[in-house]
Amino acid sequence: MMKYTLIQVVFILLTTTTIVISEENNNENPIALLVNNDQPKVNITCLCTDDEECDQNSHTCRLTESYHTCYASWALEQSDGLVHYTAGCMHNEYLFTRLMCSLNKTDRYIICCSQRNECNDLDAYSKEIRQALLSPLSPNILASHQPPNSYSTLIIIIITSTLGVLVCIGVFIIIYIKQKGLINNRAAFHTKKFAYVDDNKKQNLFQRFLKCFYCRDRLSRINDGCIPSDQSLTGLLDELSTSTMGPALPLLMQRTLAREITLEEVVGAGRYGSVHRGKWREDHVAVKIFSANDERSWFREIEIYQTVCLRHENLLGYIAADNMDASTYTQLWLVTEYHENGSLYDYLMTHTITIPTLIKMMLSIASGLCHLHMPIDSTNGKVALAHRDLKTKNILVKKDLSCCIADLGLAVKEVRCKPKSRKDLLLANASDQEHVVIDIQANNRVGTIRYMAPEVLDGTLNDRNFESFKAADIYALGLVYWEILRRCQISSTENDAEKYQVPYEDVSQGNPNADQMRDIVCVKKHRPPISERWTTHPIVRPLVQLCEELWIEDPTCRLNSLNIKKQLKKQLELLENDLSYINIESQQQSTQNNGPWTA
Missing domain, CATH: 3.30.200.20 (Phosphorylase Kinase; domain 1)
Known part of the structure; x- marks a missing residue:
């Protein structure tokens, strides 16, 4: 009981000190009033400048989550040497919102708030802030300060609180030592009545204790951001x-x-x-x-x-x-x-592959894309994602020659918003029980034109239906599979693999623009050529047919990633049952190639 009383006393002293210091800072420092220390609120309207994402026909934006925040930023641009002012809403995840709100550097000053409407409507031409940014070597006039009269009060409070805490800690240590002595005496008394069956059980209990202590110590270091020096x-x-x-x-x-x-x-x-x-x-x-x-x-x-x-x-x-x-x-x-083999584009430029490696690469890419596309409905479920820039340069080759998909900067998410409680679920209409939001981040980058699906090139893609984005990924997957097929050695006696090519290189060299690709893909209905040697091979022929089903013009007729994964698994099982391919060594033959242009 005494232990909890001491903890309460220490807590009250520290809380009192914090409140007094905060009041002193807020009363004397006008800059501190700009930073939000209140509980975050929702449905707050923020000032929004022209270069940010504002509400339609308005110079404002709105906070929809408790961890969203308004911000005002003054940034010193290196290009022109001028201070640029921006304001708007920060809709990122909580941790990165906190990270950005604390990123006041020599070339940027940011203020975050959410306590009232348009709390970020500040002086865009603040003389103090601009002077601090333009003269980083001068004393920072934006730093908080205390008037001379407040120092005496602050010093007295700190000394009193420190002495109080030290006295409480001393009393607590004395009580702890006395209690430990009593516990040891009781343990010595009960040891006579308690014995282990054998020494092994005693050793096991001791090992469990050491393991528990080790895990607790490791967890505390992890929470502090420390990494053990011997950790790989x-x-x-x-x-x-x-x-x-x-x-x-x-x-x-x-x-x-x-x-x-x-x-x-x-x-x-x-x-x-x-x-x-x-x-x-x-x-x-x-x-x-x-x-x-x-x-x-x-x-x-x-x-x-x-x-x-x-x-x-x-x-x-x-x-x-x-x-x-x-x-x-x-x-x-x-x-x-890090994968030392680099991208699939670089690997195919300098290597040929065997049929087992071909199916292994195709299956691993399909597995990664299937995991992206598929939502997981559970308490800690996963949202569905579409890549939107799938190509050989964004696929990496691992050490075992399987592949992994990279560069998710253009990915789009399908967020399903469900009623928060059972009461809301009962009151909602059947059509309102689940609301789907397609999260597309505003970005100046676009996908690679050579790999764009017909519906993307002609502007008929339905951007309100998430299945449309998944179908566009499937089209690009078919082109990637075609590139891998060209570099596959089918013959067991000679290297009959074709020279590496990017899709549509036979009809459009260089870097085609969107109009040229639209004419090739949508108007002329052109698709990558199929080699005759593929159609005569019993293992490769189904893979060629798979490619043709993936780049079909109608997006609703394309296979989904799960079906692709199942078909390739079936082909892999057939291959493993065919003993004639088991002992084929992987062909990693370097070839002389000037290398095509950037796709």
Whole structure:
């Protein structure tokens, strides 16, 4: 009883100190009044500038969740040296909203609030803020300060609280020691009446105690963001990742891990930025560094990777994300698993494959896409996703020559909103019991034109039906399968694989625009050519027929990813039963190829 009383006294002293200090800060520091310390509210209207996502015909936006927030941001652009002001709503997940609201750096100052309507309607031309951003070496005039008269009161409160806490801790230690002495005396008395059957059971109990103590200590270090010095990356992911989690690691541990990575060589580049091979302790990782003007793509890809139950062996494994200061600008890092074989595009350019490897690659891609497309209805269920940019450059080849799908920055989610309670479910109409929202993030990037489905090219895709996005992925999957088929060696005596080509290279070289591809795919109804050697082989012929069913013009007639996965599993079983293919060695023959253009 005395222990709980002491805890209450310590809690009251600390609470009183916090309240007094907060009142002093809020009364004396006008800048502190701009930051929201109230309980978050919903249905709050925020000021919205023209370059943000505003409500239609309005300069406002609305908060729909308790963790959403209004914001006002002053950013110093390196291109023109001017301070740009933006305001709007931040609709990201809770952890990243908190992260952004605390990101006041030398080139950006942000204020978040949600206590009242248009709480972010602040002075866009604030002289103090602009002076602080334009003169980063000068004293930060935005920092909170205390007037001279408040220091004496604050010092007295701190000294009194500290002495009170120390006295309480001392009393608690004395009581604890006395109680421990009594417990030891009782244990010595009862030991005479209690004996183990044998020494093994005693040892097992001791081992359980050590294991429990080890797990508790490890859990406390994980919550603090600490990573044991002897921990490998594979062991860390296996220990912390579960099927019900979105991210593999806690947020603090992600930031700790990212700051311990050493960048090595550049292994890829694109519109988003560059991909580096990095090293964390003894393990290699891939670090995708986004350019500063592609911040939305970085946020979107992190948000997709945070999806519950997303982790799958045929989806690129997400490890961490962080923003790193690089002297005059900020780098946006996305850390994932590293696969030394690179993309499927690069691998097919320099290697041929055998029939077993062909089916293994096709099945692994179908498995990853099936996991993306399929929702999981449960308490911690997974939403359905569509990739929207499936191609060989966004598929990686693993060490065992299976594949995993990467680059989820353009993915779209199908969010099913159900009634929150049973009462709401009974009152709702049958048509209102489940409301479907298609979550498409505004983004300047578009998919790859060569892989766009006919309905995307001619503008007939129904963007209110999520099945339309899944069908567009299936069309692109058929083109990817065709590329793999070309590099497959069918003959057991010679390498009869064709030279690598991107889809429609035979009718359109270079980088075609949307109008040219629309004329090829929608008007002329052209599809990739089928080789004669494929149609005469008993194992490959069904795979060719599968491709033709995937790129059919009518999206409603295309197979879904689950049926594709089942068909390929059946082909793999037939192949395993055919002993003539079991002992075929994998052909990884390098070929001389100038390499096609960027698709």
